[in-house]
Amino acid sequence: MRHLTTSGGRRLVPAALAALLALGGLTAPSWAAPEQDAAALDGTAGCGRSAGLSTGNHTIMSGGRSRTFRLDVPTGYDPNHPYRLVVGLHWWHGTSQDVVNQNFYGLEPLAEGSTVFVAPQGIDNAWPNTNGQDVAFVDDVLRTVEDALCIDTTQRFATGFSYGGGMSNALACARADVFRAVAVLNGAQLSGCAGGTQPIAYLGSHGVVDDVLNISQGRALRDRFLQTNGCQAQQAPEPAPGSGTHVKTTYTCRDGFPVVWIASDSGHQWDARDGGQQQSWVPGEIWRFFTSLTSTTPSPSPTPTSDPTTTPPPAGDCTATYRTVNSWPGGYQGEVTVETGSPSTSWSVSWPLSGGTVDQVWNGSMTSQGDIVTVRNADWNGTLPAGGGTTFGLLGSGTPPASPLTCTSS
Numbered sequence: 001m002r003h004l005t006t007s008g009g010r011r012l013v014p015a016a017l018a019a020l021l022a023l024g025g026l027t028a029p030s031w032a033a034p035e036q037d038a039a040a041l042d043g044t045a046g047c048g049r050s051a052g053l054s055t056g057n058h059t060i061m062s063g064g065r066s067r068t069f070r071l072d073v074p075t076g077y078d079p080n081h082p083y084r085l086v087v088g089l090h091w092w093h094g095t096s097q098d099v100v101n102q103n104f105y106g107l108e109p110l111a112e113g114s115t116v117f118v119a120p121q122g123i124d125n126a127w128p129n130t131n132g133q134d135v136a137f138v139d140d141v142l143r144t145v146e147d148a149l150c151i152d153t154t155q156r157f158a159t160g161f162s163y164g165g166g167m168s169n170a171l172a173c174a175r176a177d178v179f180r181a182v183a184v185l186n187g188a189q190l191s192g193c194a195g196g197t198q199p200i201a202y203l204g205s206h207g208v209v210d211d212v213l214n215i216s217q218g219r220a221l222r223d224r225f226l227q228t229n230g231c232q233a234q235q236a237p238e239p240a241p242g243s244g245t246h247v248k249t250t251y252t253c254r255d256g257f258p259v260v261w262i263a264s265d266s267g268h269q270w271d272a273r274d275g276g277q278q279q280s281w282v283p284g285e286i287w288r289f290f291t292s293l294t295s296t297t298p299s300p301s302p303t304p305t306s307d308p309t310t311t312p313p314p315a316g317d318c319t320a321t322y323r324t325v326n327s328w329p330g331g332y333q334g335e336v337t338v339e340t341g342s343p344s345t346s347w348s349v350s351w352p353l354s355g356g357t358v359d360q361v362w363n364g365s366m367t368s369q370g371d372i373v374t375v376r377n378a379d380w381n382g383t384l385p386a387g388g389g390t391t392f393g394l395l396g397s398g399t400p401p402a403s404p405l406t407c408t409s410s
Helices: 014-022 096-101 130-148 163-174 215-228 282-292
Strands: 056-062 065-072 083-089 115-120 151-161 181-185 201-207 246-250 259-264 318-328 331-340 347-352 356-362 364-369 372-377 389-398 406-409
Touching: 056 130, 065 096, 065 130, 083 130, 083 163, 096 115, 115 130, 130 151, 130 163, 151 163, 163 181, 163 215, 181 282, 201 215, 201 282, 215 259, 259 282, 318 347, 318 406, 331 347, 356 364, 372 389
Parallel strands: 083 115, 083 151, 151 181, 181 201, 201 259
Antiparallel strands: 056 065, 065 115, 246 259, 318 331, 331 389, 347 372, 347 406, 356 389, 364 372
């Protein structure tokens, strides 16, 4: 099957739509509020040491096969500064190099050295995500990059166009506890949606005259996260064909999880332009959205040569402290800080329910037995150094947990 594009990778032949579909199956975040304890915020393993990867193409093993990704590291990279991370996903029959050629959807010039950019390469230049293999590949890419570079784990983002938009949506569904936000450009449910029940900041952009992936498919993706993010219903006007304009709707949603929808008088292209304009408004809108979701992760401090007043790490196994970061009638959003007194490879936190329920947890895995709730570490945040820490978030109804919580580690 042939696929026709412009040099900017904007077009897919309409006849390919059926086959393509068959392949698929601005407030600061309250969990990173300024009052958060800095001890609970960590950079990745790559912080504090020389960069282990450089700009260029890299190959890793994922799912038993060799796969590649392009990495762009900022000039003047500082290993003591946690960087924002943006994953750019190519369109159908596009490549990771095409994403580089498009300046990571126009975001890299706007970043001005503040961000590490990654462009994974899909199998056969596509993102079918069969049995979750492409989500697992992105997991492996993040693990590789974060072992080598200093990344802010509260500032991971993903974006993509067309099939890449579908893959961005799959990450929003399956990895809402990993990515802070996604921007889906003329996307549809092409790569599946395993999960889709946890809130994540979401931006969707789509053309009203898209003849490859109809705008109704983009609306369907948006509507899932309007529900998941607890957004209020409101009108989302869209421009008329031939108007040469775009219309942006910002929904009122649960604090920290905004949804933005932008409809434009354009076809199947990521870099929509208003009538008579040379520059696309899309990169600026994505960048404003991503950077509005601020982080307070501090840069790692140099190890002092002598400091007799340094506070020792917490004694014992581990400690878990709860705080409420947001509340509304009948419900609340909470955060639990886990700190270890000795190195650990896993941890668990439990507490009794005092009426009500725990409805969602992110950055951890929840089970319950009777009136006891237990949250265990996710795959990526169980290993902690002595004196290290991490956090997990939760949404609940009724009475919030009371500190201290029961914490164990091994």
